[in-house]
Amino acid sequence: MSDLESRNPASRADNQDAALFGQTPSQTVGPFFHYGLPWKGGADLIGKSDMGARPELFPEDHYVLNLSSPTGTPTGEAIEIAGRVLDGAGEAVPDAMIEIWQANAAGRYASPDDARDEVAPDPHFVGFGRASTGEDGVYRFRTIRPGRVPGPGNSLQAPHIALSVFGRGVLKRLATRLYFSDGEGNDFDPVLGLVPEERRDTLIATRRADGSWWLDIILSGEGETVFFDL
């Protein structure tokens, strides 16, 4: 009876079923991700602050996430980007999470898949950040204004930041971009050019009096943000 020690129940249709092999389907982050994902400083790509986290939503002794640990100051123009996440009724979404991915000031991604020798990486800039929205639905990042990166063929893309939107009621990541209203090359950007002209404004941040760049993300309905099928 030695096989008793290794006997498994009959296999069934589940994660290990070879006939079902394929992409793991997406599911929502739900409303309770704050103690698991957005760490203190996750939204501060420049310095050492608590931006991005919502530690007031759970007891302090249950904070097991990271603390920001900058290695130095990245090169480039420090900027703040912010905006509201709104639902199809115009209500603020207080349980959304935004991630950003962007190039450094010289237009280089801190990624092994950007292997260009002619553009310098910045050892102090990762280019990835994560922010939860506040009760007012506002997300906020401190980062570096990105440089231009290559597009398809010989094109050059206008400066942009890739955004991912998650939240309760969001079954799969919504992908969009943030451009700058004064960005060099906006008129010829290969991605913006694929967006119907009347909807391009939904991707273009405008500068506020305090110098921050503002872009609302409207999940549905009037003024709906353009989301991408990558």
Added chain:
Amino acid sequence: MTDSLAYAHDDAGAPPSRFPDYRSTVLRSPSLPLVRIPQTLTEVTGPAGCWDRLMGSALADLTTQHEGAPLGQRIIVTGHVLDEARRPVPHTVIEIWQANAAGRYIHGKDQWDAPLDPHFTGAGRVVTDGEGRYRFVTIRPGAYPWGNHRNAWRPAHIHLSLLGPAYATRLVTQLYFPDDPLIEIDPIANAVPMPYRDRLVCRFDIGITEPNWALGYRFDIVLKGRDATPLEEEA
């Protein structure tokens, strides 16, 4: 960029963004079609090799984060992160979070009247090894009621978040447990059409189970792979 390949699109198992049985999706999903764009350097790159700096050091055992042991069934959850060609995805971060054994989250907005466990937070993170393997020790989460409709209950689940090699491979999902009757009637799980929903159900494995210590479950995560279309041809 001439030798870069694009990542695959969603396969047939992907849920729609709008699934009215899950009520919150109605006002929180695009009403207009997504705009198809080519994958540029932006979409095929992603952070790598910086997980400790970004996410902090690994937290693979959720049962030893506090002074005492959490209540509930101790379990091991392990598997591989793979791409669609079954190649391992090494050195990539997995973050998890979950409710406690009673189905209660350590979150101020979870108002369900089930006990909190001072010895259980329910959040962890690991980086896959060179063969794409990961392993967590935790406790089996409980089911819990939610407000989607009268008598709505979520099946027991663990949330998982993966970045993979690129912006294009980002995935947030949920792991369910075998033989949970709630999966079949849960609007969130049901947003994934059958038979693909079963990809989200882990498998009990006596080989992972450790005598006199913990039950073992296997769960592989498959990220979008690079298909045969060079980036420039998509443009």
